[in-house]
Amino acid sequence: MDSNGSDFSLSAVRGRRGVSPASSAIQEIPSGVSMPPARLDRGPAEFEAGGSSGGFSLPFDPLRIVDAIYRHLWWMLLVGLVAAAGLAAVGLKRFDTHYIATAQLIKQAPLGALRQSEQGDPYQAHELSLPTLIALMRGSVLMEKTSQHLGGKVSEGVIKAGLQIVPERNSDIVRVSMTSDSDADTALNILSAYTDEVLTLTRDIQQHDAAEMRALLSKQVEQTDLQLVHVNEELLDYAKREQLVDADKQMDAYLTELGNFNLRYETIRLDRETVDLKIQSIERELAKVSVAAAKLQQAREELAQLELRYTHEHPTLIEAMERVKHMEAALAGDKPNLDAPPKPGESTVAESLYLDLVKLRSEKNVLNEQMSKLEKVRDNINAKLEQLPRKALEYAKIRSRKQALETSRSLLAAREREAAVQEENAPGSYRLLSLSRLQDVAVESPTQKLAMVTAAGFAGTVGGLACLVGLIAGLDRRVISRYDLKRATGLTVMGSLGAKESSPEEWAFQTWTKLQPSLLIPASGGAAICGLLMPKAESQSQMPMLLAKAAASRGMSVILMAAPHSETASITAPLEGAVCEPESVLQHLRQSPQQVIHLVMDDTWTWTHEQRQQWQRALVSWAPARGTVILVQLASPGRPETLLVAERLPNLVWIGQSGSDEVESTQAVLKTCRAAGCRLVGAVLDQAPRYRLGLLNKITLAAALFLGCFSSVQAAESLTLGPGDAINITVIGQPEYARTGVTIGPDGRLTYLQAQGIQAAGLTIDELRQKLSSDLSRYYKNFNLVVTPMTFQSRKVYVLGKVVKKGAINLDRPLTLLEVVAEAGGLETGLFQQNTVELADLGRSFLIRGQSRLPVDMEALFLKGDMTQNVLVQPGDYLYFPSANSNEIYVMGDVKMQGTQGLLAHTSVHSAIAQAGGFTPKAYTKRVLIVRGSLEKPETFVVNMDDILSAKEKGFRLEPKDIVYIADKPWARAEELLSFALNAFTQGAVSAWAGGNVGPLIQEAILPTLR
Secondary structure, eight states: OOTTOOOOSHHHHHHTTTSOHHHHHHHTSOTTSOOOOOOOSSOHHHHHTTTOOSSOOOSSOHHHHHHHHHHTHHHHHHHHHHHHHHHHHHHHHHOOOEEEEEEEEEEOOOOOTTOOOSSSOOOOOOOOOHHHHHHHHTSHHHHHHHHHHTTTSSOHHHHHHHEEEEEOTTSSEEEEEEEESSOHHHHHHHHHHHHHHHHHHHHHHHHHHHHHHHHHHHHHHHHHHHHHHHHHHHHHHHHHHHTOOOOOHHHHHHHHHHHHHHHHHHHHHHHHHHHHHHHHHHHHHHHHSOHHHHHHHHHHHHHHHHHHHBOTTSHHHHHHHHHHHHHHHHHHTOOOOSSSOOOTTSOHHHHHHHHHHHHHHHHHHHHHHHHHHHHHHHHHHHHHHHTSOHHHHHHHHHHHHHHHHHHHHHHHHHHHHHHHHHHHTOOOSEEEEEEOOGGGOEEEOTHHHHHHHHHHHHHHHHHHHHHHHHHHHHHOOBOOSHHHHHHHHOSOEEEEEETTOSOHHHHHHHHHHHHGGGSOOOTTOOOEEEEEEESOTTOOOSHHHHHHHHHHHTTOEEEEEEOOOSSOOSEEEEHHHHHHOHHHHHHHHHHSTTOEEEEEOOTTOOOOHHHHHHHHHHHHHHTTOTTEEEEEEEEOTTSHHHHHHHTTOSOEEEEEETTTOBHHHHHHHHHHHHHTTOOEEEEEEEEEOOOOOOHHHHHHHHHHHHHHHHHHHHHHTOOBOOTTOEEEEEETTOGGGOEEEEEOOTTSEEEETTEEEEEOTTOBHHHHHHHHHHHHTTTBSSOOEEEEEEEOOSOEEEEEESBSSOEEEEOSSOOBHHHHHHHTTOBOEEEETTEEEEOBOGGGOEEEETTEEOOOOHHHHHTSOOGGGOOBOOTTOEEEEOBSTTOEEEEEESBSSOEEEEOOTTOBHHHHHHHTTOBOTTEEEEEEEEEESOSSSOEEEEEOHHHHHTTSSOOOBOOTTOEEEEEEOTTHHHHHHHHHHHHHHHHHHHHHHHHHHTGGGOOSOSSOOOO
16 A cells, blocks of 8 residues: 555556556565566557557448348348338339230332223322331321320320331331220220321322323323314415315325324323423432431431440540531531432431432433434424425424324323323232131239349348348447447457346356456465456356356456445445455455455445555555455446455456447547556456357358458459459450550559540559549440459569579469479489489578578478478569589598598488498497587587497588588507407417427428429
8 A cells, every 4th residue: 555645646657657566565565475467468549449459440340230131131031022012002003014015017009990091001190119118107196196096085196106117127127016095995906096097197198299290191181172272274275275175195194104103202292291200209308307407417426326325524525515516507507409319328318309309310311212203203203304395394294293192182181081091099018817806915014023132122122121130230229239349348248147147157257268368366375366347337147157166166366346246145244344454355265265255345446546545455455365356336327436445456347238338439438448447357248238149140141251361462462463464355245445465664654545644554454443433434324344354564572593494484373482492393303413403502492581581490391291381482582502413522531442421412421421331340330520610610510420320320421511420439559459469479389389389290391392
């Protein structure tokens, strides 16, 4: 305790911020008590961060959202069914059954039964072409007449909406269909009325043409009659004046021939006038069909299509707008040119009329040529008549003119009658080929539309309600689940007690088992002191008592200082009296170990200054008790009094109650606690909800979250582009904008359409697509780009040394070290001492990244198969395999073959000696000397070959330039002298024995003397 009565205010705490509160509190405990100082596992900066790992965390609990949707699923399905039923009812009223009746019209040839004269060709009405008929059938005039034909029961809009006109390919047949929502009779009646009006229209056109022709011929007949009257009068006057009685027979022959030619001439002239009338009629129709207007309409349609794709800044759209303006200005002062043919595709009606016009003009030219020839013949006959006597000639001319007028009048009268008959009984250019019967009318039921609308309504309603429920659950800022508590506190959640937990004691035991290793317990074995932070002052949670009983069940004595609880402990006493007599509590602990002593905090205990002093003195007395747990309930940790107590405790556990705390308030309180240096070891959630999700739902959600996290990690590790890389760019639905093999330039930029000089180096594929889409959005609408990589040339790793294919390897995909070596063709091999060996020195091979050498053990990877060394290479890495042929060792001393040896990857001392022929008899095998390093600073090693050969020690591995020296045995000279002495003694003894014992037996030489 602070004997000087130090202040417990927050300002005093901030003043002591440089000293750990836990340690400062312990310093106030008298020295007689062995309570070690509490050690804080984290620094202030880590406490400020809330203990979070720094990884990405969602701002909501996804399981909460799924659970909320699951709990309201039946209601959402019910509302979805109601909405679907409503839409189905609306659809039943709005979606009618369609009845489709069809008819066929066919072009008919003109009738030839109206001929009224044997002279010349009969009158024929102008033929109506198929494109012209279709254009007239789609006109509003015909719709209006059809509506009037039906007595106004069907409007023009209904007729136009249900009408469909399709010409049959390669035929003169037009198929007409009529769709009605009423019934089959209505559809059939509308179609019948419409086809009647179409046929009536074709007859009216023929009657109109015949009426015009009859009026023209009537005027010509009247003029011819007047001319005949004048000629008859002239003929009578001439005969009386000249007193002519009869003409010569030759003159009669010439006059008869001249009359015949005049008849033919008049017939051809009449045909030409008929053709002129038809030409004028077609020219009037052609003048109405403006090619420029058709071009303007087509240009406007193209402009409308471009406006759907491009913005007003796109050059193509600007050009189209200027073209429309120019055509509008040109159309204002343009006059139709009847001599110029329309271009293909401009107007089908204009093309058909122009073909008819060309045909009639050709006929007119033929008639003009025939008239010219007849005029020449007639002039020749007139020349012959001029050679006759003057009076007879003049009389013949008058008679010839009379005969010609009579013939002309007869022909005109016949054509007039033909035109009148045509006008009265015009058959029309087309006739009805077929018409659907009542039983043939097709019926289209609205079942499919109704099913689609109902399904869409159900899915949309359920989806919308699910989004709404999920949004409400996501916006709920209360701490409800374990995830919410972890997000709010940044602590490890040791457990969550459900509101309807079947066995809370078992749960408490498991939770305390998880919590106990995190508690800071004095090394001397004193009591473990832990504060239980309860956010609400009025909270009546059972959590403190459950944790206390769980600690007791693990064989520990427990002192619980908490609010009153419905479940009584083994020993219950008021806290206020217990802190005054702490020895009584210790006495109870000694008498009843492994029990819970509940020191009740009543309403009078508010952690005042005096109460804190009493409590701390009692705590000093209880702290040395071994095998004891002291739990202190601290309600409302945001209060200064509670905070001053909490910062004196070595362990704190946050106990949150589901649904009663908010994330922001919890974070604010914990921020204050961490600023005060409180040591929070974990969190526990009380009254946690039990999710109604089944196992399958949890597995599915976990898989979805895992895939989402995996996708985000993959996206974070996406390959970036660089100079030399090539990509493919396509636009969905617009193949004309596709580009293949767009290469990034040396400056890291590329150009695509209007996007000029886009910086692509350093961007991922998605980032480049977003940048291109952003730049092109100024010119295009609904422009969906797809960017895919084609080749990677900027990402290279360099492999040199003893590999088959040295050089740079493109990293078009993530490659490991083994894959890079395989791409390089593997390590080089060669012959060494009649064996095929790898020529690379794996022990000295290395991988350089940036300016540092990576700790990769090549021998462990390639020779031992240690795949932990198979690291991923990155662009710019440098991999080098030095040659093993340049390495050598020197074997000298007591070996059979001294000299230099090549060093392989596994050369050891015993292999080098074996290659040198083995030891000599004088070799000292217990002390083989290895000299390593430079001559200035050599490093020596001594190897006992006897232990190695007897498997008592591991082999010693040699390195390049090592010197292996095998010395003589230390007693080798003594062995030589002893061997020499033994040999001399043996020889002398043998000689003396032979001289004393062998001589008497051998008197003569056994072998013959050699001379």
